[in-house]
Amino acid sequence: MRNFSIILYLLLFTRLCHAQKFKGNVWCFGDSSGIDWSVPSNPATFISMNKGRSGTASLCDSANNLLLYSGYVFNGLTSQLRYNAYNRFHKLVENGDSIFGEDWYHSALFIPKPNNDSVALFFTNIVVNGIDPFGLYYSIINFKANSDSGIVTQKNIQLNNLPAFDGLAAVKHGNGRDWWVIFKDYDPTPPYSLSNKFYVYLVNENGPSLHHTQNIGALFYENGGHLFFNSEGSKMYICSWGGVIEYIDFDRCTGLFSNPTVIEPTRSAQPYPYYNSLALSPDETKLYVSAYSQYSSLGGTDSLYQFDLIAANISASKTHIYGAPNTYIGLGALRKAPDDNIYLAANYLNYYPYQDTSYNVYNTNLSVINQPDSLGLACDFQPFNFYLGGARTYNGLPNNPDYELGAWVGSPCDTLTVGLTENDEKNDVFFQAWYNPEWNMIHVNASKLKGKSGVLRLFDMEGRVVYERKVDVIAGGYFTTEIFMNDIASGVYIVSLSTEKDKVQGKIMKF
Numbered sequence: 001m002r003n004f005s006i007i008l009y010l011l012l013f014t015r016l017c018h019a020q021k022f023k024g025n026v027w028c029f030g031d032s033s034g035i036d037w038s039v040p041s042n043p044a045t046f047i048s049m050n051k052g053r054s055g056t057a058s059l060c061d062s063a064n065n066l067l068l069y070s071g072y073v074f075n076g077l078t079s080q081l082r083y084n085a086y087n088r089f090h091k092l093v094e095n096g097d098s099i100f101g102e103d104w105y106h107s108a109l110f111i112p113k114p115n116n117d118s119v120a121l122f123f124t125n126i127v128v129n130g131i132d133p134f135g136l137y138y139s140i141i142n143f144k145a146n147s148d149s150g151i152v153t154q155k156n157i158q159l160n161n162l163p164a165f166d167g168l169a170a171v172k173h174g175n176g177r178d179w180w181v182i183f184k185d186y187d188p189t190p191p192y193s194l195s196n197k198f199y200v201y202l203v204n205e206n207g208p209s210l211h212h213t214q215n216i217g218a219l220f221y222e223n224g225g226h227l228f229f230n231s232e233g234s235k236m237y238i239c240s241w242g243g244v245i246e247y248i249d250f251d252r253c254t255g256l257f258s259n260p261t262v263i264e265p266t267r268s269a270q271p272y273p274y275y276n277s278l279a280l281s282p283d284e285t286k287l288y289v290s291a292y293s294q295y296s297s298l299g300g301t302d303s304l305y306q307f308d309l310i311a312a313n314i315s316a317s318k319t320h321i322y323g324a325p326n327t328y329i330g331l332g333a334l335r336k337a338p339d340d341n342i343y344l345a346a347n348y349l350n351y352y353p354y355q356d357t358s359y360n361v362y363n364t365n366l367s368v369i370n371q372p373d374s375l376g377l378a379c380d381f382q383p384f385n386f387y388l389g390g391a392r393t394y395n396g397l398p399n400n401p402d403y404e405l406g407a408w409v410g411s412p413c414d415t416l417t418v419g420l421t422e423n424d425e426k427n428d429v430f431f432q433a434w435y436n437p438e439w440n441m442i443h444v445n446a447s448k449l450k451g452k453s454g455v456l457r458l459f460d461m462e463g464r465v466v467y468e469r470k471v472d473v474i475a476g477g478y479f480t481t482e483i484f485m486n487d488i489a490s491g492v493y494i495v496s497l498s499t500e501k502d503k504v505q506g507k508i509m510k511f
Helices: 002-018
Strands: 026-029 031-036 044-051 058-061 066-075 080-087 108-112 119-126 135-142 151-160 169-172 179-184 195-204 207-220 225-229 235-240 245-250 257-264 275-280 286-291 303-308 319-323 329-336 342-348 365-369 381-387 430-436 441-447 453-459 465-472 479-484 491-499 503-510
Touching: 026 044, 026 058, 026 066, 044 080, 058 108, 066 108, 066 119, 080 119, 108 169, 108 179, 119 207, 151 207, 169 225, 207 235, 207 245, 207 257, 235 275, 286 329, 319 381, 430 503, 441 491, 453 479, 465 479
Parallel strands: 044 066, 225 275, 275 329
Antiparallel strands: 026 031, 031 044, 058 066, 066 080, 108 119, 119 135, 135 151, 169 179, 179 195, 195 207, 225 235, 235 245, 245 257, 275 286, 286 303, 303 319, 329 342, 342 365, 365 381, 430 441, 441 479, 453 465, 453 491, 491 503
């Protein structure tokens, strides 16, 4: 048994060490803007190749060296908006032009291909009905090819043909290796059907595929807003132009949503708030929301709001933090930076592209929330005071997911932590599961169980149930059984025993 534990540890440790680690700490956005957060207390600005109003994406290695970033490109002759992919040398990646992506501010993502340290998948979608067909797309980029100059090996692979909501989000799978990508559609045709349908894509070493769809949460029809995950990947936050603000629990093993909490529902008539972007404070007790009121037919100035997520009534805690000084300023994307401050982008005159002479305090600076954990105006919002070194900003900021999020430790799909026996220390429950290769079976034993009956399950490393049966606990809290593995492939599995009063699990490896 001890030798088997050592073998399992070495196998998993070798696999973990072989994996490339990524970050998203270099931002490229707006009109030539760039910020390197390698030293969070002293960020460095630089000139990037981006020239777009949209949200962007970037990917760095574990040492914060830039690997890839996206650039939004406007063709004045055709009024066509598409993406380019740029490399660490700020040059166009080979075949990296004309990547589909007519969107607003939150619809570009780089996802490292699992078990591959040289390839990233660039996800984009079509929000606005322009030249390119609606849908969710991805392109495959080998960023180490051509001496790190990169090459797009496949481009504009269509995953669906649906009109896209401007909120493409991603979170690491609970196994610490794969990814979940979340897509939402909308109805562009009057009378505009309301929807709360999410499309959940699994990205593994074989690429992306639709895992399931789920209808949950508030209903709305508009194409503008934001989706993003909290730091643990356990909740997804949502806002929409029509007024929705909500969060939904998320299971990183199964990819399933649950327990929606609506802070504000969609509004049935004007004035719509045009909630544009969301950000959480570092302690995740405050939620910040920007409102892009320029789009409202009733006019008005843009605003920044704070919600207290630990208040008895979250909706009633809404505090107006800032109002734009005039209707020329459009408040855009919010994003927490590595220095734990929250940054806000804005555009000027709602104009794209800017004229060459259009430089002012509003479009050459980001605004900053310096104390985002603090309640109300104590959050210390400072408008237009982070200078971009001569570059300009529009509404977008990078839409990078949390590349550094690890495995969901102790979950049924955790492959990065090792433990053949896991006891419930709180209730002093003993649980043991081990694989017998001679008999090709798993032996399962437990004692001091409080429940009388339950379910025994076997999960694979993607959280799928490969074995399940109802079981009874022997008098005195004892349980013993075997799981025959004849029809189950070799690999690492989680053995889980749940009763009405207990939940214990252990990890085994069939070899």
